[in-house]
Amino acid sequence: MLFSQRKKLKVTLLHLFVLCSAQHSAQPETQQVNGLVGMVFYFPERVLNSGNLLNQDLGTIAQVHPGKQSNTNLEKRYKNRLHWNNVTGVFTLSDLQIDDSGVYTVENTDGDEGKTTHIFQLTVYYVLSKPQVTVHDNISCSVVCSVENGREVTLSWYKGGEIINQTSSPDHITLSIPLKVDEQNRDSYRCEAANPVSKETAVVPHSCIESDPFKVTDGDERTQGRLIIAVICVLVVSGLVGLAIYLKRGNGHSHADSPEIKQDDVQYAEITHIKPAENQEERRGITGLESLRDNPDLTLVYYTLQ
Numbered sequence: 092m093l094f095s096q097r098k099k100l101k102v103t104l105l106h107l108f109v110l111c112s113a114q115h116s117a118q119p120e121t122q123q124v125n126g127l128v129g130m131v132f133y134f135p136e137r138v139l140n141s142g143n144l145l146n147q148d149l150g151t152i153a154q155v156h157p158g159k160q161s162n163t164n165l166e167k168r169y170k171n172r173l174h175w176n177n178v179t180g181v182f183t184l185s186d187l188q189i190d191d192s193g194v195y196t197v198e199n200t201d202g203d204e205g206k207t208t209h210i211f212q213l214t215v216y217y218v219l220s221k222p223q224v225t226v227h228d229n230i231s232c233s234v235v236c237s238v239e240n241g242r243e244v245t246l247s248w249y250k251g252g253e254i255i256n257q258t259s260s261p262d263h264i265t266l267s268i269p270l271k272v273d274e275q276n277r278d279s280y281r282c283e284a285a286n287p288v289s290k291e292t293a294v295v296p297h298s299c300i301e302s303d304p305f306k307v308t309d310g311d312e313r314t315q316g317r318l319i320i321a322v323i324c325v326l327v328v329s330g331l332v333g334l335a336i337y338l339k340r341g342n343g344h345s346h347a348d349s350p351e352i353k354q355d356d357v358q359y360a361e362i363t364h365i366k367p368a369e370n371q372e373e374r375r376g377i378t379g380l381e382s383l384r385d386n387p388d389l390t391l392v393y394y395t396l397q
Contacts, residue, residue: 119208119209119210120210121194121210121211121212122135122209122210122211122212123211123212123214124211124212124213124214125213125214125215125216125287125288126184126187126191126213126214126215126216126288127187127215127216127217127218127288127289128187128188128189128215128216128217128218129186129187129218130187131183131184131185131186131187132183132184132185132187132191132213132215133181133182133183134181134182134183134184134195134197134211135211136197136199136209136211137179137180137181137199138155138175138180138182138197138198138199138201139180139201140155140157140159140200140201141155141156141157141200141201142154142155142197142198142199142200142201143155143197143198144173144175144182144195144196144197144198145195145196145197145198146166146193146194146195147193147194147195147196148193149166151165152165152166152169152173153165153169153173153175153182155175159177161175161177163175163182168190169184172184172185172186173185182197187215188215189215189217189242191213191215192213192214192215193212193213194210194211194212194213195210195211195213196208196209196210196211197209197211214242214287216241216242216243216286216287216288216289217241217242217286218289219238219241219244219284219285219286219289219290219291220238220239220284220291221238221284221291221292221293222236222237222238222246222282222283222284222291222292222293223236223237223238223293224236224282224293224294224295224296225237225296226296226298226299227269229298229299231271232271232272232273232274232277232299233269233270233271233272234269234270234272234295234296234299235267235268235269235270236248236267236268236269236270236282236293237265237266237267237268238265238266238267238284238291239264239265240260240261240263240264240265240266241286242261242286243259243286243287244259244266244284244285244286245257245258245259245284245285245286246258246259246266246267246268246282246283246284247268247282247283247284247285248268248270248280248281248282249280249281249282249283250276250279250280251279255270256268256270266284268282270282272295272299274299277295277299278294278295280294280295281293281294281295282294
């Protein structure tokens, strides 16, 4: 009798184990899906004739009845944002908000096999802003990349396809990361902000130039050498031109001062002083005497050319 009872107990336990295993295996797998704030999310499971959309915390938030009748305003927070398309059978949630993140279940009762369920873990992310790269020190070409933080945002510096520095923290409003740039490979650097649904990149500004006055490269030495040679050539040419002008002017002056000037080119004038006449009649007969009377300081000079 005791043996029979034990046997029945074992059979019962075995049946319970099989039943629990079957129920566990029938539990649908949760799919991870993502959305962006302000955008539209399309639930990837269709309800063509009848079914429901449920939120884990709120229960049923939309219903579809046979004959393509639907009610999507069951919850105030989803009013005018939750829709069902009677042609495609897809639920859509528009103008996504961060609090829309959660677990959603689409129940489909269209087929003859009974109700089927599909579970989705929706995570809504902020739209990434473009990272900004600012020059911290022009001489050493040190830059800082920063971006507004959000859910699961990472900020990284890449050189080519390799990550050389990365940061992520939920506790900061802004993420920032510095970098000392190798000027010769400046174009190979990029700063990238990313979350699971999007990414934005920025490059090193062209204002970041290696300008250390004590650092001279081979190219700088060649440039300086050519510049010095050019300056010397200009100075030599200027000196020769100046010397030629000086010599030309000097020769002109020497010819002017030469005593070998022909005597015929020189003309002399004999100066005769006229004594004023004694009487008025004599003064009237002399040309210019009247003006002499009016201007006693005027001396009449007559030139006789020989």
